[in-house]
Amino acid sequence: MATEALAVRQAVPGDFAGWLPLWHGYNEFYGRAGDSAPPASLTEATWERFFDGMEPMEALVAELEGRLVGLAHIIFHRNTGLVGPTCYLQDLFAAPEIRGRGIGRALIEGVYARARAAGARRVYWHTHESNAVAQRLYDGVAERSGFIVYRQDL
Template identity: 40%
Template sequence: MHQTSWQLRPVEASDYERWRELFAGYAEFYGLDQTPEQVDTVWSWLLDPAHEIEGMLVAGPDGRPVGLMHFRRFSRPTSATVGGYLDDLFVDPQTRGAGAGDALLAGLKSVAAERGWSVVRWITADDNYRARGKYDQHATRTTWITYDMPV
């Protein structure tokens, strides 16, 4: 059942508690341990208009956020263009299947179009089958493999 009245908006200072709950759900899903200091750092980035990371929330008609996404622009030297990178996307498990994820992805696509980005890119875990099914509806899976180099 898709809800038709999703509200998508940037995070605001008054969203901290709900954003923190959603971000904790995201971290738990991926098995990430985050300290309160790390969470507060990310929050400070989201509220800083000079920082590259932006955050948006999706809410239903009651205004309560049920999902979040964090994204940023990135330069693409091989095409001499700028793209968008979706770092995090999470929808409250109790709301999944109602269209909140679609609303977030559609909202990001609109942001990308407004800003002239050439692509929106993201990664997900290989075993994140439910999200991959959703992503397959909005984007094309690539053959690129991701590496992390410890520093």
């Protein structure tokens, strides 16, 4: 497969069947499978949010030879350090069988383009400390901020 045929674009409602296996793969990668998998109601709500004009969430997909092979989910929000919106890249995933072929990089570049179009001055994301493969990509396309993430589920 050559990346010349790769297209990164906004998801459309008709992409659900191609997006769903990628969504499941993303969740499985992070240990959310089986009993800990997101319920169908959350998957449906997530998908619907991408097309609700009142929601700050969007989905990009990577398409190769008519097949969806990657996804990127973004959220625009305010930031006390910038006047314009900030873009949070929440989810990034490429189909395992085509990894290493530029899909992740193309999706990140697509996120950058979408963020610029929305007037955002910053895109940021998190990755797990054990995800060394992804970090090699990220080190080439962004600056490591040095921040450590704390969270508390409520």
